[in-house]
Amino acid sequence: MSEALIPAGAVVLPATAGRQKLYRRVLKNPMAVGSLGVLALVILSAVFAGLITGWDPNRAELSDALAAPFGEHLLGADASGRDIFARLIFGARVSLVGALIALATALAIGIPTGLIAGYFQGWFDSLSSWFASLLMAMPGLIVVLALISVIGPGIVGVMVTFGALLSPGVFRLTRSGVVSVRRELYIDAAKVSGLSNYRIISRHVLGVIRAPLVIQASMIAGIAIVLQAGLEFLGVGDSSTASWGQMLSEAFSNIYVAPTMILWPGLIIGITVGSLAIFGAALRDTVQGAEPVRRPRRRKPTSEESASMRRLDLSTAATAAVVSPRDGGHEDLEPSDALLVVRDLQVGYPQPDGSTTIVVDGVSLHVDRGEVLGLVGESGSGKSQTAFSILGLLPDTGAVLGGSISFAGRTIASADGATHGAAALRGRQFGYIPQEPMSNLDPSFTLGFQLVEPMRHILGLSRPAAKTRALELLDRVGIADPRRTFDAYPHEVSGGMAQRVLIAGAVACDPELLIADEPTTALDVTVQAEVLDLLRGLQRERSMGMIMVTHNFGVVADICDRVAVMQAGRLVEQAEALELFDDPHNPYTRMLLSSTLEDTEPRAARGTHAASSRGTAR
Amino acid sequence: MALFLLRRLGAAVVLVFVIATMTFLLMSMTGGDPARNILGDGATVEQVAAKSAELGLDQPLAVRYVDWLGAAVTGDFGRSWFTNEPVMTSLANKFPVSLSVVVTAILVTAILSAILGVTAAVRRGWVDRFVQMFAVLGFALPNFWVALVLVTVFAVNLKLLPATGFVPFATDPWRWGLGLILPVTALVVGTIASTAQQVRGATIDVLRQDYVRTLRSRGISHRSLLFRHVLRNAAPPALTVLSLQFVGLLGGAIIIEKIFALPGIGSLAVNATLQGDLPQILGLVVVMVVLVVIVNLVIDLLTGWLNPKARVS
Numbered sequence: 023m024s025e026a027l028i029p030a031g032a033v034v035l036p037a038t039a040g041r042q043k044l045y046r047r048v049l050k051n052p053m054a055v056g057s058l059g060v061l062a063l064v065i066l067s068a069v070f071a072g073l074i075t076g077w078d079p080n081r082a083e084l085s086d087a088l089a090a091p092f093g094e095h096l097l098g099a100d101a102s103g104r105d106i107f108a109r110l111i112f113g114a115r116v117s118l119v120g121a122l123i124a125l126a127t128a129l130a131i132g133i134p135t136g137l138i139a140g141y142f143q144g145w146f147d148s149l150s151s152w153f154a155s156l157l158m159a160m161p162g163l164i165v166v167l168a169l170i171s172v173i174g175p176g177i178v179g180v181m182v183t184f185g186a187l188l189s190p191g192v193f194r195l196t197r198s199g200v201v202s203v204r205r206e207l208y209i210d211a212a213k214v215s216g217l218s219n220y221r222i223i224s225r226h227v228l229g230v231i232r233a234p235l236v237i238q239a240s241m242i243a244g245i246a247i248v249l250q251a252g253l254e255f256l257g258v259g260d261s262s263t264a265s266w267g268q269m270l271s272e273a274f275s276n277i278y279v280a281p282t283m284i285l286w287p288g289l290i291i292g293i294t295v296g297s298l299a300i301f302g303a304a305l306r307d308t309v310q311g312a313e314p315v316r317r318p319r320r321r322k323p324t325s326e327e328s329a330s331m332r333r334l335d336l337s338t339a340a341t342a343a344v345v346s347p348r349d350g351g352h353e354d355l356e357p358s359d360a361l362l363v364v365r366d367l368q369v370g371y372p373q374p375d376g377s378t379t380i381v382v383d384g385v386s387l388h389v390d391r392g393e394v395l396g397l398v399g400e401s402g403s404g405k406s407q408t409a410f411s412i413l414g415l416l417p418d419t420g421a422v423l424g425g426s427i428s429f430a431g432r433t434i435a436s437a438d439g440a441t442h443g444a445a446a447l448r449g450r451q452f453g454y455i456p457q458e459p460m461s462n463l464d465p466s467f468t469l470g471f472q473l474v475e476p477m478r479h480i481l482g483l484s485r486p487a488a489k490t491r492a493l494e495l496l497d498r499v500g501i502a503d504p505r506r507t508f509d510a511y512p513h514e515v516s517g518g519m520a521q522r523v524l525i526a527g528a529v530a531c532d533p534e535l536l537i538a539d540e541p542t543t544a545l546d547v548t549v550q551a552e553v554l555d556l557l558r559g560l561q562r563e564r565s566m567g568m569i570m571v572t573h574n575f576g577v578v579a580d581i582c583d584r585v586a587v588m589q590a591g592r593l594v595e596q597a598e599a600l601e602l603f604d605d606p607h608n609p610y611t612r613m614l615l616s617s618t619l620e621d622t623e624p625r626a627a628r629g630t631h632a633a634s635s636r637g638t639a640r
Numbered sequence: 641m642a643l644f645l646l647r648r649l650g651a652a653v654v655l656v657f658v659i660a661t662m663t664f665l666l667m668s669m670t671g672g673d674p675a676r677n678i679l680g681d682g683a684t685v686e687q688v689a690a691k692s693a694e695l696g697l698d699q700p701l702a703v704r705y706v707d708w709l710g711a712a713v714t715g716d717f718g719r720s721w722f723t724n725e726p727v728m729t730s731l732a733n734k735f736p737v738s739l740s741v742v743v744t745a746i747l748v749t750a751i752l753s754a755i756l757g758v759t760a761a762v763r764r765g766w767v768d769r770f771v772q773m774f775a776v777l778g779f780a781l782p783n784f785w786v787a788l789v790l791v792t793v794f795a796v797n798l799k800l801l802p803a804t805g806f807v808p809f810a811t812d813p814w815r816w817g818l819g820l821i822l823p824v825t826a827l828v829v830g831t832i833a834s835t836a837q838q839v840r841g842a843t844i845d846v847l848r849q850d851y852v853r854t855l856r857s858r859g860i861s862h863r864s865l866l867f868r869h870v871l872r873n874a875a876p877p878a879l880t881v882l883s884l885q886f887v888g889l890l891g892g893a894i895i896i897e898k899i900f901a902l903p904g905i906g907s908l909a910v911n912a913t914l915q916g917d918l919p920q921i922l923g924l925v926v927v928m929v930v931l932v933v934i935v936n937l938v939i940d941l942l943t944g945w946l947n948p949k950a951r952v953s
Binding site: 156158159160161162163164165167168169170171172241244248251252255256257258270273274277278281284287288291292293295296299300303413415447448449450452453454456458461462463464465466467472475476479480511513524527528530531 | 655658659663666667772775776777779780781782784785788789791792796797849850851853854855856857858859860861864869872873884887888890891892894895898899909910912913914915916917918921922924925928929932933936946947948949
């Protein structure tokens with residue numbers, strides 16, 4: 023590696039460091055260490071079989087035939103008077119060597135072809151992928167049986183064939199690993215810095231797929247041992263040396279005389295293959311634990327966020343001197359007829375180590391009928407978590423730990439977690455509009471079905487009535503050809519259309535509160551404005567309360583009556599929208615405003631949108 | 641959908657053709673003298689030559705291939721070199737037995753793994769731990785060993801179920817079913833273990849999807865969410881696993897049939913292998929592959945029906 027590669031190397035570093043750590047973590051996993059220990063024991067006793075037992079596995083002493091265990095013969099003797107224990111540990115040689123041959127073949131075929139197919143793609147990729155699926159369609163045992171009739175029962179030929187038949191698994195794993203890695207930026211970086219394909223593959227790509235390959239290898243070894251024992255059991259294997267399958271076959275012929283004889287070979291196969299499986303599972307768990315799992319809503323605050331949380335404490339302390347009713351998130355202006363009231367809400371995620379990560383802390387807010395509340399903050403500030411708490415749709419691992427949420431005077435969530443009132447309100451009183459339209463539609467059902475199903479369930483409409491209503495709704499949300507869209511599947515429409523369908527779904531059962539979680543973030547800029555117009559229009563004509571979760575002050579200016587600003591799980595400021603734009607009190611709000619106003623649309627454009635939406639709403 | 645079906649059908653035919661050709665070439669090109677094997681060492685050179693001519697082995701490989709393929713397309717795989725019985729006849733006698741076992745096993749696997757896997761994914765807790773442990777156990781214990789233990793316990797010691805034999809369904813459905821219990825149980829321990837694990841994973845994946853949360857926000861019932869939306873979306877990966885299990889079961893059945901003395905393709909395959917009965921083996925492989933391809937086709941169609949996106953790609 024030349025000096026020129028340092029920048030690329032820096033990006034790649036985590037993989038290298040992770041590898042060493044993974045090795046150490048595996049050794050800390052008791053399951054992995056235990057299974058490796060058992061495997062080592064099996065291997066060592068096979069290698070040193072001659073030293074462990076004095077019996078010759080093939081010496082038959084008819085006087086000892088079917089001798090009981092724990093006498094002269096540790097595990098007894100078989101029908102020909104051969105020592106079972108000796109045959110067991112000598113037989114391990116056959117199984118282990120066989121597994122090794124199959125494994126080596128599978129890896130030797132699978133890895134290079136997978137690398138080439140995944141890295142260069144093109145015709146080789148199509149051809150080898152097709153060939154892999156062809157091999158997978160072959161009934162393995164039959165193919166091997168067919169081959170034995172031609173090449174004879176030699177262990178090498180048989181196990182090489184098994185290896186070839188098992189190679190598609192390795193091929194697919196390698197290929198998909200390479201395909202996912204080659205799109206990563208650090209591969210581009212490595213290319214730009216002049217690294218040869220060979221170097222990139224061996225250094226970066228193999229590093230990524232190493233752990234999955236070891237897991238796959240342990241599975242292949244296990245399958246090979248079982249398959250080989252199966253062949254020996256059928257009597258088509260090499261009968262001159264002791265093997266586990268052959269022992270099972272002999273035990274089977276004596277099943278009425280000495281039924282316990284089937285126990286020992288079965289146990290040793292089970293223990294060996296089981297250890298391989300447990301090792302694979304333990305390694306998989308370790309690897310999955312090692313990856314930075316993408317759980318944005320469950321993660322602990324990063325050091326940066328913790329720092330900002332501390333800054334927040336300081337800033338609230340500083341502003342506490344200038345006492346203002348709207349600072350610190352205290353809800354003093356709560357009207358009696360508020361639609362939704364959130365009081366001192368605290369949301370947290372208990373962690374495996376016993377601690378709890380608090381993502382929303384002491385948030386109080388309210389929404390009146392016909393009012394639009396903007397819930398603003400950067401990602402990770404807890405605004406979506408607040409919204410999901412109201413909907414009662416926090417992930418299973420999260421919970422409302424403090425405070426309360428009440429809707430139209432009824433408490434729907436509190437710290438004891440006993441009330442699940444939100445479930446009864448979802449769909450009926452609560453409408454939810456998600457952020458990313460495509461991932462929020464069930465890919466297996468038509469858009470029409472997804473609109474009709476809740477209406478039938480909640481409003482009790484008949485199928486035709488629900489369909490009529492759905493078509494009206496689709497028309498209302500601005501879809502040009504409602505019938506076609508009704509019959510379309512999610513993958514057949516554009517993101518903007520999908521979002522309109524989701525909006526139609528959210529308002530389908532006339533909810534009183536609409537919760538929109540960044541409804542325009544995933545859309546094109548031109549579509550964004552239209553969707554905002556649509557939301558504003560629908561909200562006005564049905565005088566719904568609405569919570570608009572967003573990080574964009576342009577959206578706030580466009581649609582919100584009031585704004586609540588969140589930072590690191592807390593509410594830092596709450597005010598009328600105009601007031602907040604004119605005179606932000608909190609330093610964090612000021613910072614947000616100054617950083618976001620620059621990339622919003624020009625004022626003139628916003629003005630026309632506001633005008634047009636007023637026009638629709640009238 | 642018609643185009644999708646046609647494309648899959650075309651691919652399936654090509655697959656069968658390629659595998660049949662490969663098997664034929666592989667088995668015909670290797671050395672040895674089949675005629676000598678059939679007649680034994682006592683035969684004279686003239687007798688061997690006559691036998692070769694009778695079997696058509698004196699013809700060039702290309703001619704033999706074209707002849708074989710031409711006949712095979714019409715379902716004629718020739719006659720066994722040893723019993724002189726038409727290959728298709730013996731296959732037609734033996735396959736129903738094996739299919740009884742394999743198809744029952746795959747159905748039991750599908751139903752039980754769906755129940756176990758979904759319960760493990762939704763309820764977690766002890767069901768989940770059981771499925772995980774069972775997965776290791778089912779992988780580690782060879783199905784023929786499980787069969788031996790079952791025979792020892794239920795047939796030899798408790799004498800509850802028949803140890804051997806097969807009664808055709810048409811003769812006596814009750815005894816047909818009784819005879820299948822042990823072989824099918826032995827086969828499904830391993831397949832359920834791994835399939836349930838896959839169903840569990842697929843269900844957990846779907847439960848994490850955004851659209852599940854959105855569907856819940858629409859107020860639809862838990863039952864509809866689980867049985868209509870989650871199951872349908874989790875089914876395609878589970879079906880893929882099931883089609884691979886079918887391939888494995890065809891092989892597994894050969895061994896299991898020996899233990900339970902079932903007159904299926906198992907004994908046919910082993911004997912043909914030991915004797916080097918080329919037409920018999922070729923017929924067996926081709927019919928097996930056709931079966932596998934049909935099952936894959938059915939699974940593909942099911943996947944396409946369940947997942948509209950799969951129809952496009």
